[in-house]
Amino acid sequence: GAGVSQSPRYKVAKRGQDVALRCDPISGHVSLFWYQQALGQGPEFLTYFQNEAQLDKSGLPSDRFFAERPEGSVSTLKIQRTQQEDSAVYLCASSVGGSSAYEQYFGPGTRLTVT
Amino acid sequence: AQSVSQHNHHVILSEAASLELGCNYSYGGTVNLFWYVQYPGQHLQLLLKYFSGDPLVKGIKGFEAEFIKSKFSFNLRKPSVQWSDTAEYFCAVNAGQAGTALIFGKGTTLSVSS
Numbered sequence: 001g002a003g004v005s006q007s008p009r010y011k012v013a014k015r016g017q018d019v020a021l022r023c024d025p026i027s028g029h030v031s032l033f034w035y036q037q038a039l040g041q042g043p044e045f046l047t048y049f050q051n052e053a054q055l056d057k058s059g060l061p062s063d064r065f066f067a068e069r070p071e072g073s074v075s076t077l078k079i080q081r082t083q084q085e086d087s088a089v090y091l092c093a094s095s096v097g098g099s100s101a102y103e104q105y106f107g108p109g110t111r112l113t114v115t
Numbered sequence: 116a117q118s119v120s121q122h123n124h125h126v127i128l129s130e131a132a133s134l135e136l137g138c139n140y141s142y143g144g145t146v147n148l149f150w151y152v153q154y155p156g157q158h159l160q161l162l163l164k165y166f167s168g169d170p171l172v173k174g175i176k177g178f179e180a181e182f183i184k185s186k187f188s189f190n191l192r193k194p195s196v197q198w199s200d201t202a203e204y205f206c207a208v209n210a211g212q213a214g215t216a217l218i219f220g221k222g223t224t225l226s227v228s229s
Contacts, residue, residue: 003158033216042119042205042219043159056216091159093217104217106151106159 002026004107006092012113013082021077021110025094032075033104034067035091043091049075050098082114117142119206121220128196128227136191136223138206148189149207149217150180159205165189176200198229 005024013019025032031050035043036059045059051072060067064083069075079086089111093104122137140146150162163174170182180191189206203224207217 035216040221042207042221043217044219045216048216059216093159103149103161103164105161108158 004092004094004105006090006107006110008110009108010111010113012115015083015114016081018078018080019082019112021079021090021112023075023077023092023094023107025073025075025092026096026105027073029094029096029105030098031095031102031104032069033093033095034075034077035093036061037089037091037109039088046077046090079112082112084114087112087114117208117210117218119208119218119220121204121206121223123223124221125224125226128225130198130227130229131195132227134191134193134196134200134225136204136206136225138189138191138220139187140189140206140208140218141187142208142210144210146208146210148180148182149209150174150178150189150191151205151207151219152202153205153222154202162191162204196225196227198227201225201227 007022034046037043047067048056049069064080066078089109091109092107095102095104118141120139148165151159152162153159165172165182173179178193203222205222206220209215209217
């Protein structure tokens, strides 16, 4: 079956532009996570959805970051007025259940470069 | 706050050498522990996980890890590495509560020469 997919795979934005990153989780997966991975670092948590409800957004670095999952499947991470420090790989992961004991399946990521 | 430390940033081994990658975490409660691997050009994949029970867990491709609660450690081992094990390895932890995110270490790059 299909895994987690993300688009675009690469995005170059000029400082100040808005960007939207898309995640298609594995069909039927309840939980969806967004992570940010800077160069040479491990992924860092941004936000978590259970179905359409955003249950944790404590990792979003500023109010320029916004995520949604309106129908409980596809999710979009939006970054407004991008800054150079937003350059990173943005990873999406999904898991079948709501418990932390379920494996998270990761997508290939979107590499965002802000110039 | 939870944190994960991976002791080695870059490990270089020859084929057939034994591997041990260190991982320590800081969290006093019940945790779930994971090792993920990222092969060149590929996405993160789960190698193995520990939730409860036998502290020695076996994963894919001959990897195993041992949970030592008293040391807050979850070291990854493989008795004999192959060139195809060249990858970046991440240790991760989450608390035993619903919906909590993974906390990752910074990763260890393993280079295996043939």
